[in-house]
Amino acid sequence: MNRRTTTLSASVALAAALALTGCSSSSDSSDGSADGKPKLEVSGAYMPQPVMDMAGGFLTIKNAGGAADKLTSVTSPLSDDVTIHETKNQKMLKVESFDIPANGTLSLERGGNHIMFMELKKKPKQGEKVSIELHFEKSDPIKVDLPVEAANHNPQQH
Structure with missing residues (x-):
């Protein structure tokens, strides 16, 4: 016993x-481990020089982490009205968020999903930079400088 x-x-x-x-x-x-948390990195950011009082912003967000995240908003001193849009059937539609898949990529590019700046406080010129802050559902905000490129700049065509 x-x-x-x-x-x-x-x-x-x-x-x-x-x-x-x-x-x-x-x-x-x-x-904290790579499996349970998004790990976001931004690349390819730019803004074509605006010709009106609105502009688009483009970039790629790569998620090397094992958990998905969402881009929920963008802020910038350039405009008090910054939104995220998807393009469907050649129409821009404001959305609440974009999914960033685990071990995947979110591409914001000309002709597709993008950042929209309305009622610009000033028109940035080619060679300048526009600061933005990306806000996410899970990850901390990321500050990015968008280089202002020529109005017709499109890296996909190079």
Whole structure:
């Protein structure tokens, strides 16, 4: 009977240790490991020089993390009215967010999904930079400088 109690106690202790290890390992992945958190990086950002009091912004957001995220808004000192738009059937439609898949990419490009700046406070010229801040559902905001390119600039055509 004594041997049985020792074996039972050891089994209970082992089960408890395994349960605690499982808990700590799952919480680690949700708040820091590559599996449980978006890992966002922005590239290819630019703004064609505006010819009116509105402008578009374009960039790519790569998510190297194991969790999806969403681009929920964009802010900029250039305009108090910055929105995100999708293009469907040659029409621009304001959207609340864009999905950024785990281990995937969100491309904002001419003729497609993009950032829209309305009622510009000033018209930036080619060679200048426009600062923006990207806001996400899960990730911290990311500040980006959009280089202002020629009005007809389109990297897809190069």
